[in-house]
Amino acid sequence: MNLKSHLIFTLYTVYGILLKVMASKGKVRGISGQYPLVQNVTVTEGGTANMTCRVEYNDNTSLQWSNPAQQTLFFGDKKALRDNRIELVRASWAELTISISDVTLSDEGMYTCSLFTMPVRTAKAYLTVLGVPQKPEIDGFTKPAVEGDHITLTCMTHGSKPAADLRWFRNEKEVKGAKEVNASGKTFTVRSSLQLHVDRNDDGVAYTCKVDHVALTQTPQQATEVLEVHYAPRVEIVHSPAVPQEGQYLKLECVSKGNPSPDPVMWTKDGSELPDLDRMIVEGRDLTFTSLNKTDNGTYRCEATNHLGTSSAEYILYVYDPNALGQHGTDHALIGGVVAVVVFVTLCLIIVLGRYLARHKGTYLTNEAKGADDAPDADTAIINAEGNHAHAEEKKEYFI
Numbered sequence: 401m402n403l404k405s406h407l408i409f410t411l412y413t414v415y416g417i418l419l420k421v422m423a424s425k426g427k428v429r430g431i432s433g434q435y436p437l438v439q440n441v442t443v444t445e446g447g448t449a450n451m452t453c454r455v456e457y458n459d460n461t462s463l464q465w466s467n468p469a470q471q472t473l474f475f476g477d478k479k480a481l482r483d484n485r486i487e488l489v490r491a492s493w494a495e496l497t498i499s500i501s502d503v504t505l506s507d508e509g510m511y512t513c514s515l516f517t518m519p520v521r522t523a524k525a526y527l528t529v530l531g532v533p534q535k536p537e538i539d540g541f542t543k544p545a546v547e548g549d550h551i552t553l554t555c556m557t558h559g560s561k562p563a564a565d566l567r568w569f570r571n572e573k574e575v576k577g578a579k580e581v582n583a584s585g586k587t588f589t590v591r592s593s594l595q596l597h598v599d600r601n602d603d604g605v606a607y608t609c610k611v612d613h614v615a616l617t618q619t620p621q622q623a624t625e626v627l628e629v630h631y632a633p634r635v636e637i638v639h640s641p642a643v644p645q646e647g648q649y650l651k652l653e654c655v656s657k658g659n660p661s662p663d664p665v666m667w668t669k670d671g672s673e674l675p676d677l678d679r680m681i682v683e684g685r686d687l688t689f690t691s692l693n694k695t696d697n698g699t700y701r702c703e704a705t706n707h708l709g710t711s712s713a714e715y716i717l718y719v720y721d722p723n724a725l726g727q728h729g730t731d732h733a734l735i736g737g738v739v740a741v742v743v744f745v746t747l748c749l750i751i752v753l754g755r756y757l758a759r760h761k762g763t764y765l766t767n768e769a770k771g772a773d774d775a776p777d778a779d780t781a782i783i784n785a786e787g788n789h790a791h792a793e794e795k796k797e798y799f800i
Contacts, residue, residue, distance in 0.1 A: 434458060436513045438525035443503050444615045445532050445561075450489060451525060452497040453513030462516050463496035468509030474498050505529050505561065505586045530615040531561025531587040536623045538609055544659075545598050546708070547631035553594040555609030555623065559587045564613040566592035571606055596627075603629035603659055632709030633658030635665075637702055639715060645722045650689040652715060654702035662704035662711075670698045692719045 436453050443449040453463050462476045472480040477491035489497040500507060508529040515521045540553040555566050555577070568577045577592040592609065596602065610622040638653040654665045667674060667687050674680045674687075676695075681688045689696060696719055703712040 434461070434515060434517050435521050436463065436515045436523040438511075438513050438523040440526045440528070442528040442530065444530045444617075445503060445505060447503055448499055448501045449503050449507070449527055450497060450499050451511055451513075451527070452495065453523065453525075454495045455515055456494070458493045458515070460493050463491075464514040464516070465496060465498055466512045466514065467507075468511065470512070500527075503527075503529055505531060508586075529561070530613075531559050532615045533557045533560035533564040533590070533611050533613050533621065535621045536566065536609045536611050538607070538623050538625045540593075541625050541627065544628040544630045545602075547599050547629055549598050551596050551598060553596065553607060553625075554591060555594075556589065556591045557611050557621070558584070558589050560590060560611075560613055560615075561587045562614070563588035564590050564611050566590055567610045567612060568592065568594050569608040569610065598627065598629050600629060600631040600657075600659070602627050603631070628659075630659050630706075630708060633662040633704040633706055633711045635702055635704050635711040635713040637700075637713045637715040643720060644689075644692055644717065645720045646693055647722070648692050650692055650717075652687040652689075652700060652702075654685040654687070654704070654713070656685065656702075656704035656711070658704065658706050658708070658711070660706050662706045666703045668701045668703070671701070694719055 434455060434457050436455050438451075438453050441449050441451060451465060453465060455463065464475045465473045467473055467481070473483075473486055474480060474488060474491070474496060476496070477488060479486070479488065485501045485503075487499050487501070489499050491497075496513070508527055511525050511527055513523050513525070534557055536555050536557040538553060538555050540551055542549070542551055545551055553568075555568070557564055557566065563581045566577065566579060568575045575594065577594040580591045580593075582589045582591075594607070604626060606624050606626050608622055608624040610620045612620050633656050635654060635656045638655055640651055641648065644650050654667070656662050656665055663685075665685050667682055669675060674682070679690050680696075681690065685702075687700065687702075697717055700715045700717060701712055702715075703710060705711075
């Protein structure tokens with residue numbers, strides 16, 4: 401504090417003492433209901449805080465703002481503390497508003513507005529300063545990683561207040577990490593770790609760490625790293641057309657996936673080099689037959705290699721005679737038609753027989769049932785059965 405500010409502060413202090421003395425003698429009286437009104441303020445570090453003190457009833461008594469160290473900032477419209485960041489916004493009998501620009505964490509604390517009635521009335525407002533988290537950094541990427549490796553990704557941000565929140569995303573899908581918070585003075589250092597068992601599906605995947613914090617009012621800060629994974633190749637052969645015929649064009653495509661890319665690939669026939677390079681053309685990973693014939697029959701093998709391993713696939717080629725293929729097609733169609741007719745006729749017979757039996761179900765009486773109970777022998781039972789219909793209902797047998 402320079403000499404001028406010190407003198408002003410001393411005068412204000414003396415003025416306050418005099419007011420108290422005069423009040424004790426009855427020469428100064430406060431008005432009932434004169435109370436300063438203030439509000440707590442929250443501001444982001446580096447921003448501007450406006451501190452306002454109002455009073456509803458005032459008999460021209462001065463208002464004063466003091467900082468947490470009890471240093472007078474403004475007494476009425478008079479600036480008491482030499483700080484270029486602190487400016488007067490509005491001063492009247494009813495209001496005293498000041499602004500603090502380029503706010504730092506050290507500005508945080510309890511500010512006091514005083515109304516110099518007798519007795520002096522005060523109100524306190526707390527200035528909260530939010531620490532802005534720094535842009536996160538991601539560590540732990542091994543370039544390249546190898547399929548099967550276990551790696552730990554760590555995201556860290558400094559300077560947040562209160563402690564920031566860190567979130568992990570695998571491409572656009574959120575994944576859970578382990579969070580750790582450490583205090584560094586008034587601010588916090590936050591770490592989040594992510595355990596990965598990498599495979600080929602992680603190759604080219606973007607892992608993003610985002611910072612969420614109340615001080616970041618627009619978009620959260622974030623960092624992104626793309627994971628590169630090396631893995632051994634896998635091979636398959638794709639062919640067209642489905643049924644190769646003599647004279648046709650045929651293309652065999654060796655689809656190999658690996659990192660690093662296994663280029664070039666190797667084509668062989670029956671374990672040896674390709675026999676006819678005029679008709680069998682190798683372009684990149686493709687083997688093309690310009691005009692098929694029976695001599696092309698055999699097993700074709702595609703092999704791909706990188707520094708992590710070798711993979712191969714085989715295709716057995718059989719070239720069909722177009723004429724024979726058409727005849728076989730006709731025979732198959734004929735046989736299929738006959739089978740369909742037989743199945744249809746069988747189903748019709750089953751349905752007709754079922755309906756017939758359903759309509760002609762009934763009962764019959766056996767000779768034994770008609771007279772066996774009362775007759776000493778079979779002949780007598782037969783004779784008695786003719787006149788014993790009255791009890792036949794008790795011994796019926798049914799059929800369908």
